[in-house]
Amino acid sequence: MFLLRIALKNTFRKMRRSLLTAVSIFVGVFMMVLGLSFIDGLDSSVIRGQIRSDTGHFRIMAKGYLEAEEENEIGPLVEEWEKQKASWGDSMEAQLHPRLSFPAELSNGRDGLQARGVGIEPESYLAAFELPVIRSAPVKPEQNPVWVGSGLAEPLGLEPGSTATLLARTRFGTYTAEEFVVAGIIRSSNAAVDSTTFFIPLKKAQELLDSAHSVSEVVGFVPRDALALEVQSRHASTLQAQGLFMQTWQERAAPVLSVNQVRRKSLNALVFLIMLVAATSIANTMVMSAFERIREIGTYRALGLQTERMAAMLMVEAGVIGVLGALMGALLGSAAIYSMRSGIDMSSMASSGNITVSMSTMLYVDLSPARVVSSFMTGLIVAALAALYPAIKFSRLSPMEAMKR
Template sequence: MFLLRIALKNTFRKARRSLLTAVSVFVGVFMMLLGLSFVDALDSSVIRGQIRSDTGHFRIMSKGYLEAEEENEQGPLVEGWEKVKAPLGETSGVQLHPRLSFPAELSNGTDGLHARAVGIEPETYLAAFELPVIRSAPVPPEQTPVWVGAGLAEALKLEPGSSATLLARTRFGAYTAEEFVVAGIIRSSNAAVDTSTFFLPLKKAQQLMDAQDAVSEVVGLLPRDAMAMDLQARHAALLGGQGLVMQTWKERAAPVLGVNQSKRQSLDALVLVIMLVAASSIANTLVMSAFERLREIGTYRALGLQTERVAAMLMVEAAVIGLMGALGGSLLGCAVIQGMSKGVDISQMAASSNFSVSMSTMLYVDLSFSRVASAFATGLIVAALAALYPAIKFSRLSPMEAMKR
């Protein structure tokens, strides 16, 4: 208690200097807690966007399709997609959805935009992939409906009930065009879907593409995310024998998650620099404080205070400074994260920057106890390490030497 009382007295003897020193720890802990939590939220947003409103837990396609897709071409199709039902049907809870995707231009009669057309079975697909229709209009039986992403519809000034024209090339290279009626506007909370995708009935898409019963891919949903990797391992050989490949959500999201990992590493480097500044500041503060109190330290030593007790006194002073900064940074970080736990809508930013990454535009930042504890402990450890040099240096002063200075 004696050491703690003396340490507190010395810390707040120069309260302004101590608080300014604690600020560097505060900033480092706050940025570590909030920044890494935000990057984790980006990861979750990418995974959620991929699975829930785009490619599902896995997708099955012909070999060579991925390469063509990267070049924004239609690529080889899956002929007779029902043949994948038998092997995958053994998995409990699996849902299979065929679709035919191709690049196209959607026009309102005056202006046109390049977009991604997706032929689907709307009765099941829209609900399964969480693609809510926010506005709709009845379509006469003799006309073909189309569902347009909200961002794309806004850019083309399309409303439910208005006409839209599709321009595309068939699988054999011939040009084709078809007029549709907008049956609904979709807002999916997925930037890529909302800004550049529209949906039409699968049968009509196959007719336009001269695809007969072929599809681009078969996408699947599973009860649990981790099941996709197990499913791929069990059926890779069988699908490969049929000229097919399976891509899981993890593989699909890997490039974007890799970018997020780079952001995490950059953030770690920034926090490290801030913590080094904090450590330097704490060490400098303790050295200045000790020099100002050399006679006092010498008196303690003359009265019999052991070397390790003097070192402990300086370490406690550093711990108090580190505790103030770490506690303040943790509390503010927790408050900000808690405020974002209900979701941060980045749809406007996604629309203005023309997002092409398939990710949810709602970011949910979770408050993780382990992350809070890690950030808090980091602040204390930095303070303790920074105090080692001045604690060792001044604790070794003899009473006579300290009194002379």
């Protein structure tokens, strides 16, 4: 208790210097809490966007489809998918949704935009994915209903009930065109879907593309995100025998998540540099403080204060500075995250074209107690390690040597 009281007295003897030293710890801890939580939020946004509004937990495709998809071509199809599905049985344990994707031009009769058409089974597909219809009009099946992403409908001036012309190529390369009536405007939380995609009934898409009963892919949902890899492993050999393969959401999102990993490493490097500056600052503060009180240290040693207890007192002084900086960094970082608990709407950034990957436009930054505690402890450890050398050095001074200085 005596050592703690003396350490606190010495720490606040030079209040300004101690607070300035604590600031560097504060900045490092604050950036760890806020920055890493923000990057975790980006990861979650990408994963949520991929799964809930684009590809589901997995998608089953014919070999060679991915290469064609990159070239914006129809590519090889899953032939007679209903028969293929029957061979999978109930072991898939997933909710399956067939779809037929194709490049097309959507026109209002005057202007046209290149877009991505998707043939779906509307009732089940729109309910399974997060694709809310914000405006709708009753359209009969024989009128060829189409549901258009809000970012695609706006520049074309399309509204529910208006007519749109679809120009596409069949799977054999011939051009085909047909009129559709807008049944609804979709506004999801995925900018890439909203700005480029429209949906038509699957049977109509198969007729338009002359694809019979074939589909581009079959997307599926499983009860938990992590189960996708298990399903892939279980059915890999069966699908391979059928000339098919399965891509999981982990594989689909990997390129974007790898970019976030680069951001994470960059942030860690920046925090490391800040903590290095903080450690240097604390070590410098401890040396200056010890030199200013070197006679006082000699007196304590002459009165019988052991080396270990003298070092402990100096370490406690550094610990107080570390606690001040780390605590403020953790608290303010947590407060900043808490203030964003309702999410950050990035839809305006998406509409400007700055978001081109499939990700949710609502960014949620979760407050992780484990990250707050680990960041706080990192600040304390940096302070303790920085003070270790000065504490050992000055605690070993003999009383005579200290009194001479």
